[in-house]
Amino acid sequence: MHTMGKLKERITLITGGNSGIGFATAKAFLEEGATVLISGRNQTAIEEAVKELAHPNVYGFKADVSQLPEIEKMFTEIKDQFGRLDVLFVNAGVGVLGPFETITEDQFDYNMDVNFKGAFFTVQGALPLLSNGASVIFNTSLNAHVGMPNSSAYAASKAALLALGKVLATELAQRSIRVNSIxxxxxxxxxxxxxxxPQEALEGMAETLGQKILLKRFGTPDEIARTAVFFASDDSxxxxxxxxxxxxGLSVNPIMQ
Ligand SMILES: NC(=O)c1ccc[n+]([C@@H]2O[C@H](COP(=O)([O-])OP(=O)(O)OC[C@H]3O[C@@H](n4cnc5c(N)ncnc54)[C@H](OP(=O)(O)O)[C@@H]3O)[C@@H](O)[C@H]2O)c1
Incomplete structure (x- = not known):
């Protein structure tokens, strides 16, 4: 495999690394020469992802980020096996959407427990392992900025994460740890x-969004992975x-055209 090497010798952890953006980022980090640890809530999914990545420098860990003891256990294992972390991509996330009036307490808690509380305590758990000069990257969402209908609890969880990123940038700067958000x-x-x-609603949403995005298409997981490489590496x-x-360009689409 062609190795570009921007992340050579870096030990990286990607939460939610078995699927979507996290999985694409695992591939991209491996291509840049990193050691890649992927975590997720489903043991089988993690094992399959590790198998599919088929690389000597990839390792899987099971940790549901909404369960603090699981986070703690994972970092104990990482400490024992790797001793440190140079890059932490806080990517694990869920989205349960629906009209504001129908969102239940369980749905509210699920969005918040994974996307915000889980992220918060993932970084706190990683702190003792983060090397000086490490890079922490949050996967937030455009939803943190815009009033997309049906996204109330999800959007709020991502806005909270975005705010956390700025605060942590100030607190961790003394260790030269950089904290950025995608x-x-x-x-x-x-x-x-x-x-x-339901499927029809999804197709309708994809159609509407597709028209509003200036580039007239959804992004690919690889495109987001490359922004993660930027934040993970010395390029940033x-x-x-x-x-x-x-x-x-979705967020700058003019109201009147
Ligand atoms: N796709 C988009 O349009 C979009 C836009 C903006 C932001 N994002 C954000 O991007 C991140 C990645 O999402 P994706 O689109 O790549 O979706 P995805 O394919 O569903 O990936 C999400 C990953 O997070 C894992 N995860 C969910 N809950 C978890 C938990 N409690 N503990 C540990 N891992 C957990 C999932 O595991 P399972 O495979 O077991 O579900 C999966 O590996 C999310 O934070 C999402 O909010 C996505």
Whole structure:
């Protein structure tokens, strides 16, 4: 395999690395020479992803980020096996969407527990392992910025994550740890099948969004993976507390055209 080497010698962890953007990022990090640890909530899915990546430098860990003891257990194992982390891509996320008036407490908690609380305690758990100069990357969402109907709890969980990224950039700068956020617009991943919407509604949403995106298409997981490589590598060595909106121009589509 051709190795570009921007992440050579780096030990990286991607949460939610068995699917979609996380999986594409695992591939991209491996191509850049990193050691890649992927975590997820489903042991079988993790094992299959490791198998599919078929690389000597990839390792799987099972940790549901909404369960703090599982996060703790994973970092104990990582500490024992690898001793440190140089890159942490906080990517695991879920989206349960629906009209505001129908969102239940369980749905609210699920969005928040995975996307925000899980991310919060993932970084806290990783802290002792993060090397000086490490890079922490959050996968937030364009939804943190826009009033997309049906996204209330999801959007709020991502806005909270975005805020956390800025605060952590200030607190971790003393260890030269950089903290940045990627906010993707619509990206074609298995997430759409997990939103809790019927197929017709999904197709309708894809159609409407597709027309509004300036580039007239959804992003690919690989395109987001490349922004993660940027934040993970020394290419972004003077960038911290920043956000990269990768949305095909959706957010700047003019109201009147
Ligand atoms: N796709 C988009 O349009 C889009 C846009 C903006 C932001 N994002 C964000 O991008 C991130 C990745 O999403 P994706 O689109 O790549 O979707 P995906 O294919 O569903 O990937 C999400 C990953 O997170 C894992 N995960 C979910 N809950 C978890 C938990 N409690 N503990 C550990 N891992 C968990 C999933 O595991 P399972 O495979 O077991 O479900 C999966 O590996 C998410 O944070 C999402 O909010 C996506």
């Amino acid at each position: 906010s993707p617009g619509p990206v074609q991943t298995p997430m759409y099948g997990k939103l809790g919407f 060595s003077f960038v911290t507390g920043a956000e990269l909106l990768a949305d095909g």
